[in-house]
Amino acid sequence: MSVLRHALLGLLAREPMTGYQLSRALERTIGYFWHANHSQVYPQLKALSEAGLARPEALAGPGPRENKRFHLSDLGRAELRSWLSRPVKLGPDRDEFVVRVYSIWLLDPDDAVRIVTEHRQLHADRLAEYQSIRQALGEPTEPSDPQFAQRATLQAGLGYSQHRIAWSDWMLDRLRPG
């Protein structure tokens, strides 16, 4: 069972959603940490339904096909809980910008400064985005509240962007002589 399937179960544990809504969630909140396109979501929802982890509810709605809202089943909730307790390996080991930095010695100093500055800016923008979400979300509640978990993932994002900005500054200090 893939991470994506569990990400979908985790979203459905909060409230029933259509495939479209799940796809959108994988472009924002949880999507900052695990992205997926709708073309991947629909087949996975079918698989989850067939495995009895989610139940589709037929809806009247727009479009040529039947609209469906998915509910987490008891089996799905049990699977999600069991997944949470299983051991995880360390991640991420897929960081394209760090791979680029590994070859940064091949660039002219000006170009090197430019790409690091661009990276810093991307994270400064992302940080501002996270901070505005934090405003909307408020202070963390009790750990049994979904809001707490959302606040904790947000905190991961805040800390990560701050770390990338600090790292960029570390490089800029050493790339600019004097």
Add this chain to the structure above:
Amino acid sequence: MSVLRHALLGLLAREPMTGYQLSRALERTIGYFWHANHSQVYPQLKALSEAGLARPEALAGPGPRENKRFHLSDLGRAELRSWLSRPVKLGPDRDEFVVRVYSIWLLDPDDAVRIVTEHRQLHADRLAEYQSIRQALGEPTEPSDPQFAQRATLQAGLGYSQHRIAWSDWMLDRLRPG
């Protein structure tokens, strides 16, 4: 052209290597940020050779097949430089542990504390590993030196693990009442 292909070019820009050596490098240094198995490396090396970005040199060596050491070509170096200057999107958006944390409200407080503590420990161990590499590597040199780039990627790792430890502590403070 994939990230993996450019990671391979970035390794070959330092010194000629066999597919086996490249595979090992993708389990350590640069492998902390972009992992790949040998089964992925060999076909990509073939593709790089066919595209004229790397040249194979036949070697006497053990085993039933011919041994090859790959050299970066001028075209390969140009491609690598050009890739470095092209814009990057933000990464990573694949962080399994954060996806788990998004559902942590479903767990008993004890289990929640346990998985966060385990995560913290993984990063504390990784941090110690990075610190011993830093000892061996020394202080950063000039930006045109491959050592500088290696030191900069290491700095990314150091900062990242520190951030994950701080984030784990943030969660533990809130998961443990009192």
Add this chain to the structure above:
DNA sequence: AGGGGCATGTAAAGAGTTACATGATTCT
């Protein structure tokens, strides 16, 4: 009338993981 958002799917290609397969050399 046209654009954007809601809504659901399939197809094809590329990337990545796990397993299968072979065989020499070196160390214990």
Add this chain to the structure above:
DNA sequence: AGAATCATGTAACTCTTTACATGCCCCT
């Protein structure tokens, strides 16, 4: 004699991305 390391490949499967494809509803 057996294990670890060096060394190279293929096969099968899953995951991910990009593109194709349809059509309603609401707002301007």
